[in-house]
Amino acid sequence: MALISLNMPAVSLKTMPIYGGNMDIQFQNIYSEMFPKLVRQAAFLLGDPAAAEDLAQEAFLRLHGVGLDTVENPAGWLAKVTNNLCFSYLRKESSRRKREEIVCQQDIFASLNVPSAEKLALHREELQLVQKALGQLQPRDRLVLLMKFSGYSYDEIAATVEINRSSVGTILARARERFKREYQLLLIKGV
Amino acid sequence: MTCPDKGTWQAYLDNEVSATEKDKLREHAASCPQCLTMLTRMSELADWSANRLAIYQSAIDQVVGSTVHQPGQRNSINGELKGGSWMKRGIKKWTAAAASVAILAGALTFAPVQQAVADFLSVFRVQQVQTIKVNPSEMEQMAKAIESQVGEVDLQQFGKVEVTKQPKVVKVSLAEAQGQVPFKLKQPTFVPANYTLANQVTVHQDGDASFRLNVDKSNALLKSLGAKNMLPEELQGKAFHIHMPAGVHMQFMLQNGNRGFTLSQFSSPEVTVPTEVDPQTLRAALLDLPILPNDLRTQLANIEDWQHTLVIPETEGLEKINIAGHEAIFARGRGSDYISMLWVDNGIIYQLRGLIDRGTAIKVAESLQ
Numbered sequence: 001m002a003l004i005s006l007n008m009p010a011v012s013l014k015t016m017p018i019y020g021g022n023m024d025i026q027f028q029n030i031y032s033e034m035f036p037k038l039v040r041q042a043a044f045l046l047g048d049p050a051a052a053e054d055l056a057q058e059a060f061l062r063l064h065g066v067g068l069d070t071v072e073n074p075a076g077w078l079a080k081v082t083n084n085l086c087f088s089y090l091r092k093e094s095s096r097r098k099r100e101e102i103v104c105q106q107d108i109f110a111s112l113n114v115p116s117a118e119k120l121a122l123h124r125e126e127l128q129l130v131q132k133a134l135g136q137l138q139p140r141d142r143l144v145l146l147m148k149f150s151g152y153s154y155d156e157i158a159a160t161v162e163i164n165r166s167s168v169g170t171i172l173a174r175a176r177e178r179f180k181r182e183y184q185l186l187l188i189k190g191v
Numbered sequence: 192m193t194c195p196d197k198g199t200w201q202a203y204l205d206n207e208v209s210a211t212e213k214d215k216l217r218e219h220a221a222s223c224p225q226c227l228t229m230l231t232r233m234s235e236l237a238d239w240s241a242n243r244l245a246i247y248q249s250a251i252d253q254v255v256g257s258t259v260h261q262p263g264q265r266n267s268i269n270g271e272l273k274g275g276s277w278m279k280r281g282i283k284k285w286t287a288a289a290a291s292v293a294i295l296a297g298a299l300t301f302a303p304v305q306q307a308v309a310d311f312l313s314v315f316r317v318q319q320v321q322t323i324k325v326n327p328s329e330m331e332q333m334a335k336a337i338e339s340q341v342g343e344v345d346l347q348q349f350g351k352v353e354v355t356k357q358p359k360v361v362k363v364s365l366a367e368a369q370g371q372v373p374f375k376l377k378q379p380t381f382v383p384a385n386y387t388l389a390n391q392v393t394v395h396q397d398g399d400a401s402f403r404l405n406v407d408k409s410n411a412l413l414k415s416l417g418a419k420n421m422l423p424e425e426l427q428g429k430a431f432h433i434h435m436p437a438g439v440h441m442q443f444m445l446q447n448g449n450r451g452f453t454l455s456q457f458s459s460p461e462v463t464v465p466t467e468v469d470p471q472t473l474r475a476a477l478l479d480l481p482i483l484p485n486d487l488r489t490q491l492a493n494i495e496d497w498q499h500t501l502v503i504p505e506t507e508g509l510e511k512i513n514i515a516g517h518e519a520i521f522a523r524g525r526g527s528d529y530i531s532m533l534w535v536d537n538g539i540i541y542q543l544r545g546l547i548d549r550g551t552a553i554k555v556a557e558s559l560q
Contacts, residue, residue: 036255043255044248052255130247149244154207169207170198173233176240183243 030074031060038082045086045146047131055085083147083160090139133182141175148172194226195219197233204234356399362391365441371396372437374458374539381558382443383551386451389442395457397437401430436540443545452545452552459538514556521549532556 035056042052059081063074071077134142140161147157154168163171195203195216202208203216220227361371369376371394382388406427414421438457445451510521512532519534530552531544543556 040252040255044251047251049251049255126243126246127250130243134247145240146244148205149241149248154202154205167198169201169205170196172205173197173201173236176236179240179243180236 024068027064027068030063030068030078034075034078035060038078041079041150042082042086044150045083045143046089047134051089055082055089058085080156080160083143083152083156087139087143087160090142129183129186132186133179136182137175137178141171141178144168144171145175145179194223197229200226200230200233204230204237353401355401356397359396361394361396363394364390365392368392368394368439372439372456372458374456376439376456377541377559378441379454379555379558380560381554383547383555385446386443387446389444392442393440395436395438395440397458398435399432400435401432403428403430438540452543452547452555454555455540455542455544457540457542459535459540512553514553515559519556523549 038056038059039049039052042055043049046052046055059078062081063071063078068074134146137145140163143161144157147160152160154165157168157172158165161171199208199216203213206213208216220230363371365376365388378388404422404426406422406424410421436457436459438455441454441456443451443454512519512521514532514534515536517534517536519532522531522533523529529544529546530549531542532552533540533542534556535541541556541559543552545552547555
């Protein structure tokens with residue numbers, strides 16, 4: 001039944017004011033510099049490059065909305081907004097995301113055919129395990145785990161996933177335990 | 192000092208405690224074998240997890256690096272924002288906005304074309320668009336209802352999906368593009384001064400997928416959501432075919448090389464269902480779902496020609512207008528001049544979007560031939 005939603009036509013009413021003709025130079029520069037970074041960041045958190053692009057776009061859309069001149073540190077602002085968007089995306093759509101992963105993203109790394117990916121091919125099985133194990137985590141646990149790995153501070157993590165700073169350590173430790181447990185379960189099941 | 196909890200030790204390991212606290216903790220660990228063991232285990236776990244995530248991160252970077260266009264390409268005259276993703280993006284946006292509605296009511300939006308010669312399959316096809324009012328909190332409510340009442344929804348439980356033809360994206364001349372789509376491409380006879388059609392257009396070739404429903408499991412889901420009308424047994428194992436549309440984007444560039452506006456033309460997506468299925472029964476089963484807010488149910492039920500109607504959740508800034516006798520939906524970007532128009536003419540879905548004023552956009556749309 002859910003597949004029927006695939007039929008939704010390939011049109012989007014969502015508007016994208018950011019790559020049009022009258023984008024000012026300053027905004028354009030930030031866009032060129034930050035867009036790929038934000039996509040990488042979001043793709044890492046979500047495990048879904050296509051959704052990552054959407055969210056990175058959304059972050060720019062919001063920057064455009066509030067006005068560049070009102071933001072002191074646009075790069076930091078964008079990173080923060082992207083993290084927040086990732087978190088709410090994971091929360092709101094965790095059930096849908098899981099379906100999609102099964103249908104079309106069984107192995108997002110299968111598309112890798114660049115030579116530098118050879119080494120990664122050796123890790124393919126491990127990659128799948130990591131990806132699937134991460135998919136089993138609650139959105140909050142997932143984000144805490146991945147943000148910590150990306151080098152974010154407890155303060156930044158706490159702000160993104162809306163918890164007390166004092167809970168970050170506990171949640172992080174548990175998230176790692178769950179991550180390892182899921183990974184090993186999948187390993188045993190031979191997935 | 193009583194033994195600190197795990198969270199505190201984690202913060203200690205991550206250097207997220209104050210200097211005085213740090214000294215105290217270090218002292219405690221030195222005299223408490225239990226805590227020391229825990230610390231060792233925790234830092235081993237941190238290493239283990241970091242090693243796994245490092246592989247994952249570098250793979251993600253490569254996947255992203257190979258798909259995200261560099262900014263330079265993005266701004267070049269023929270550069271389109273990640274050509275291959277437009278369609279995917281559209282679908283994603285769509286499902287993001289309408290996830291619940293799409294899942295539950297998506298089947299309402301396509302219609303059987305009755306003149307099927309070999310009356311083997313019923314075909315659903317879009318002929319018109321209609322908006323329905325859905326407020327975000329209703330959406331969220333539905334999403335929550337699904338999550339809380341059925342736990343994880345795994346599509347594989349409900350059937351089997353097979354993509355038989357992957358849609359591809361190519362850039363070609365307009366003449367070549369015409370050869371690749373099953374309908375006649377229209378061109379505006381009115382193009383505002385300063386705009387010119389880019390010398391290549393983007394073609395999205397069509398794609399196909401099929402879906403075999405597991406009726407028992409789907410009905411179990413419907414039942415758990417409180418529905419009384421069930422899907423007919425005859426659906427068991429029958430294939431629904433989904434045809435993703437072929438289409439073309441034409442870019443009209445400004446003289447300074449920036450994108451002005453884009454005109455897209457897509458044939459209608461189609462779902463074909465086995466003849467044994469009575470679309471009315473399917474519709475009744477879906478409309479019956481108690482988690483649909485009443486407002487929404489009434490609106491959906493009131494769409495007369497539901498078999499040909501594409502349902503669009505109404506959001507802020509959406510407006511209905513008329514393009515050469517067809518109802519069109521007009522949307523303006525939040526706080527920007529970016530506009531988007533969508534209408535259906537003769538089974539073809541048209542979209543015009545870009546930085547262009549409303550009056551000019553309508554004039555362009557009405558001049559299509």
